[in-house]
Amino acid sequence: MAKEMLVIGVGSRPEGEPMGDELEMAEEADAEMFEAMAPEGDFTSRGLDPLVRATNRMLPLFDQTGDYPMVEDTEKLPTDFVRILAMFQAAVDEAIAEDVVNEEMRISLDDVRDDTALMTIAGKLDMLAKDREFKRFLEAPMEEEETMAEEMREETGATPMSADEEDEFMMGRM
Numbered sequence: 001m002a003k004e005m006l007v008i009g010v011g012s013r014p015e016g017e018p019m020g021d022e023l024e025m026a027e028e029a030d031a032e033m034f035e036a037m038a039p040e041g042d043f044t045s046r047g048l049d050p051l052v053r054a055t056n057r058m059l060p061l062f063d064q065t066g067d068y069p070m071v072e073d074t075e076k077l078p079t080d081f082v083r084i085l086a087m088f089q090a091a092v093d094e095a096i097a098e099d100v101v102n103e104e105m106r107i108s109l110d111d112v113r114d115d116t117a118l119m120t121i122a123g124k125l126d127m128l129a130k131d132r133e134f135k136r137f138l139e140a141p142m143e144e145e146e147t148m149a150e151e152m153r154e155e156t157g158a159t160p161m162s163a164d165e166e167d168e169f170m171m172g173r174m
Contacts, residue, residue: 031079038082039112044073047115047122054125055081058088061129061138077112085109088125091138100137101128
């Protein structure tokens with residue numbers, strides 16, 4: 001007598017329902033989160049231009065092209081720009097936690113209200129873009145990635161991968 005098994009996984013969905021709706025809702029929630037994070041104030045080219053230039057110097061350290069366009073004078077930073085700054089903020093927070101960079105390099109969008117605050121962040125990003133230790137920190141595989149790769153080797157009985165193969169494998173999983 002065969003047993004029927006009901007398998008319910010995290011994030012499972014009933015058959016026939018389009019996954020696109022869930023993805024769309026997740027993307028909307030993500031956009032709303034960054035929209036809510038967006039600093040508001042009186043931002044002009046005096047503060048925006050140096051910040052965009054510094055951002056474009058930092059983006060290649062994150063394997064992205066440094067071609068973010070200049071931002072017009074605004075009262076609220078664009079959501080996609082906030083997303084990039086939040087990525088920098090998270091990386092700097094991790095680097096501070098691991099004593100790679102000093103606490104003074106911390107980036108916070110919470111108190112950004114004017115051009116002076118934007119220029120302060122731009123100065124920090126410029127220094128970080130030149131900091132050898134920070135660059136090494138960003139180039140080193142994250143502990144989570146190393147653990148996942150090790151688990152995969154153990155599960156499959158595979159021989160260790162080269163660093164390039166491991167990077168390619170991890171990028172494929174992302």
